[in-house]
Amino acid sequence: MPNASEAPPTSSLRTDTAAPACHDVLIVGGGLVGASLAIALDLVGGDAGLDVGLIEAAPPGSLPAVFDERNLSFAEATVNALAALGVMQKLHAPTGAIRRIHISRRGDFGRAVLEARDHGRDAFGQVVIARDFGDALEARLAELPRVTRYRPVRFVGLEPGEAGAFRAVRVADGGGERVLHARLLVAADGTRSQVREALGIASDSHDYGQTLFVTRLRSERAPDGTAYERLGEEGPTALLPRGDRHFGLVHGVAGADADAVAALDESAFLERVQQAFGWRVGRFLSCGRPSTYPAIRTVARHLTAPRAVLVGNAAQTVHPIGAQGFNLGLRDALTLAELIGSARAADPGADCGDAGLLAAHVRRREADREQTLAFSDGLARLTANDAALLRPLRSAGLFALDRLPSLQAAIVGGALGYRGQVPALCRAGSGA
Template sequence: MTAPRTAVDYDVLIAGAGAVGASLACALAGSAQRVAVIEASPPPADDRADGRGLALSLASQQVLERIGVWPALAVHSNPIRHIHVSHRGHFGSVRLDADLLNTDALGQVVPAARLGRALLDRLQSAANIDFLCPARLTALEQDAAGVSVRIDAGDTGERQLRAHLLVGADGSQSRVRELCGIGTRTKDYGQTAIVSSVRGEQPHADTAWERFTDSGPCALLPLADGRLVSVCCVASADADRVQALADSDYIEFLTDRCGRRLGRFTEAGPRQAYPLRLIESERQRDGRVLLLGNSVHTVHPNAAQGFNLGLHDAAALAARLQDDSGDPGAAERLTNYLRERRPIQKRVVRLTDSLAWLFYRPHPVIGPARSLAMLALDLSPAAKRFFARRTAGINQRFGS
């Protein structure tokens, strides 16, 4: 890693070294762009502190291969060869298999901590990237030629940095978004996702399970060591009670919510809780500042689309930034990027929000209609093939 620069010398500043911001940095590794990544929190010393698992589409796996991080992840990943979707207390289910697409898998599951580690290792080894951590963004101002920011670098004090483009990839509570005065539209789903690892009595057989319930979905994602990542959404009013359950009681609770297709669950890992809200930025761009990932839209996890969308946005932006040697923050370049990605972003937001409404709204007519729709889909090979292609991300555009 190169020594940190002290003056007006970056093409791209990235605020946030989470999965999306770090992916953008890795996509720019080895390019002609001079990049700095600003991150407030040092990486956790113990990867077990983050029990989340990420379901990657095939298209997302291809992005990670292109930016050079998949080799470090492959040994820790588990293929999704089958997907089973059901609705608790209702008839009808949908089963998707990789055979529908003549592929080996519909996607991959990777531990979130392993992905974060692989991305940080890649960006820290790139000669054109400076990793500034811990460093907290405290102020920014723009002019026609660039963006100037002030950061608090802890023991080393405050620093001034300047770049042609600032990318805010600093999460749902984005400091970059706040400093630019960009507002948000927020919808509270009244649900909290409780994440933990579990093991089933039966092998997971490379199957991802999603079961919709009246208080939110439960998902089970297969891990390479035989365990599963469980994502159990409950009413927020019940979240503290569920979090406080003893492990044995939580296992019974989860088994009841998810069903017994894998037998009784065992070995429940530490639980983490995440309140679920739809957060949409009122705009993605402010002059030479561009928002990315959860800074733009934080979506419901019911279709496992959040990170996949952010990763593809990052890949598309990197492609735009490298297509010539011009100004990375030029209005035309950023406008072209947004013209390409906005329709896809809107479609994902509509999908996840619609599913949240469709499956969690008690109604004497909607309930049976949902079941009939799932049954009809499961009986239609053409429809299943269409949804399998969408799940795998086949034909998605994410830059060249």
């Protein structure tokens, strides 16, 4: 194991003399998962602290594009962890508690309703506006002087050669290119991860043939804590209870129809969504301008390379049905931070990029990752298939889910964010 004081190799490219010679951990991507990881690493670093670098494409005073008006569904485990990290306390907009989940499918008989109180909870989780979450992360990061932020800076590539004691990372800003060094490189740069590509890690993708329209929506009846998942052959139509008397809408359409739907005016768009969803919350009155996202599943074949690890959407991007994506990615980040913290507690000079530590991370993430991927993909494929033979099976499944506590318990555990070996921060204060 290399000594923490060992100097990194020199580089012929420009270096930033104000930056440390080498970071313990260098995170590429300042979005939801990357920023959360930086905060978690600062927490677990101990008195000596970890030397953490965060590469962000957005300049100071600006948020990454991912922090828009979309609605994020935080599972209980996620809420616990973000509260322990001091992020939930920084939110300004009211959150919306998810106290029940109502599941149905257009054209099928039956429905299932899961009540949080039946499982000893006040709520399954909270609905948070992405922009408000971005502001909260920014406010928390501003309190952490030990995190070195490079912004606006973009990842260019890796210096050639095998990783030894360090990873040499090429980045660029308005002044040109330079090289940063890190004992551990973390790819948190999203679905089309350039870091993943530079590491030579292949991925598998599946296009569900759906485009998701996301916005806020106001209806005759204000949210009452119910999250609705209305399934259909073109994708889900979900309403999430926000804290501002609006619903967060996710409306799936066939990819071939996306341009035509995007061209609809507000009245025609509301009419379309009303037909897909029904009248459970009364007439839809207004909505914001929707953003669109293709529903594509992308899964990396490996999570690690020498002195490098993938987290969040760089590791796996799932169909948004069931709201699993960020919750899963945060557990990636928290598991990594927990392992690094444990290693540093045992040995303050422990190498964050040690191969044994990365292997332990892969083992710890295996069950949660596989189960969540299987659940999300299976649900997306099953509910979108309009074959007549599947309709009675789906109806029977909804009937059983509504009435069998044992079946509900299996679903609820995932909805709360407790799959596999859960990071300790996810259980903080929950009694779970």
